[in-house]
Amino acid sequence: MGERLTHHKLDWNELQEERQQVLVSWPTGQDVDVDEAVAFHKQLPADLNFAQCLSRAKTEGRTLAQPRAGVADLNSHLQLLLYLQDEGEADLLPTTIDSYTRQNRYEEAEKALAESVREGRSLLNGFPAVNHGVASCRRLVESVSRPLQVRHGTPDARLLAEITLAAGFTAFEGGGISYNIPYAKRVPLEESIRHWQYVDRLVGFYEEQGVTINREPFGPLTGTLVAPCISHAVAVIEAVLAAKQGVKNITLGYGQCGNVIQDVAALQTLTILAEEYLRAENIYDVEITTVFHQWMGGFPKDEAKAYGVIALGSATAALGKATKVIVKTTHEALGIPTKEANAQGIRATKQVLNMLQDQVFPENPCLAEERDIILQETRAILNRTLELGEGDWALGAVRAFAAGVIDVPFAPSTFNLGRTMPARDNEGAVRFLHWGNLPFPKEIQDFHRAKLAERGKAERRAPSFQMVIDDIYAVGQGRLVGRPR
16 A cells, blocks of 8 residues: 555556455455345345335435344354334334444454354354355345344444445445544554545445445444534545545534434534535535434433433424434443344434424524534534645545544544543533644634533633533433533
8 A cells, every 4th residue: 555545536447456355354355246246236126225215215304213223143143133013113223333343353253253153142242244155145135024234333444345335335434534544543544544445445336336335434433422514524525535446425423412403413514515615616416415323422320211312303403304213222321232222212213203294394594504513614624634635635634634624522543643532511502622633713703612611601600621521421321512510
């Protein structure tokens, strides 16, 4: 990987040598046959294609519900998916990948898989798709009646993508920034962005053969008080990078912050920004949809209270007209949910989505102001990123993180500056206590200062790191803003 990172489209023929290296890195890679895979995809019914289901939902103004789920053993995982489809009434199905696979530690995954089968319970926190290989993964696709997506958290997902796409999965989550900065400590951004360009180029190749695969950058990032401008900036960059490699169907995500006006404004601005920056690159043929992630922070242990959190997330997704919502469960505070709890979370979500489907969030000055703030902040970050990259988004992303122009709060990566500090304002919207090197104009800085001063006054304390800590624990303790007791 000596050549300089750029956002230009990788040459498919030149990529073949790298593909061979990737496919021999674990025995199951030998079963990947892209031509056969394309033929398999082409005979799948339309309602098993993720992109087509999302397009239809977007046209009809519906929000689809999708859980997270994955266990080690093939039969157990299949039973879990069928349960979530039939009992949970999920519109879209996931296959969540285990942590060993996410770190490309296939040997450890293999041992844990064998042990899981022996013990009759999953010892992995997901499905080791690489170890199962193409034929086993295809059994999943052929056995369910909803489209399947790979959900994970992998800086280098090249082999995982080859195997699952060859198996017939029609959606693949992640990106070179969103599956590095929040998940890994020491993976250089140049490396993960280039590895994800490979994934996107592979998806682009399928597209060229007439098979549309949906791509979804991971919106919530660390899931801890991430202001919309940070996650939007990453989403737009990953959308542009994917589109440059030939991806035509992209779902951009955003994680619930909890203030309904801010969350609705965030969903409304996500598509506006993505389409604006794609057009600036002369890209007009990409379909953008949105996904809203129900609350990603700490949950109450009490199941009834947890349902309250889930319901608020469902209502916000519906009012913000997200194309899909990622559903949480009432076991969130306890660990991996039972299939029953997972199905109940989906059904509770769908009840709220159905009741709100025909209602529109009323236009009002607060909503308009919030949209305006998000647009100004995100454009400031993106325009500076493009400047740093001298017109190249891949290079710009690497330099923007190095300069702290993009800075994800609470991320483990050493390639993230970690100088921003979020806190809630008096209405519970996420603002900046410290904006580090984010390229905000003076009026935006003053806006954040004033918003936090207002809360400080109401609580009779100076805005400080203590507020941040209080906010992180607040939802689990039954409220949104961490007020002093």
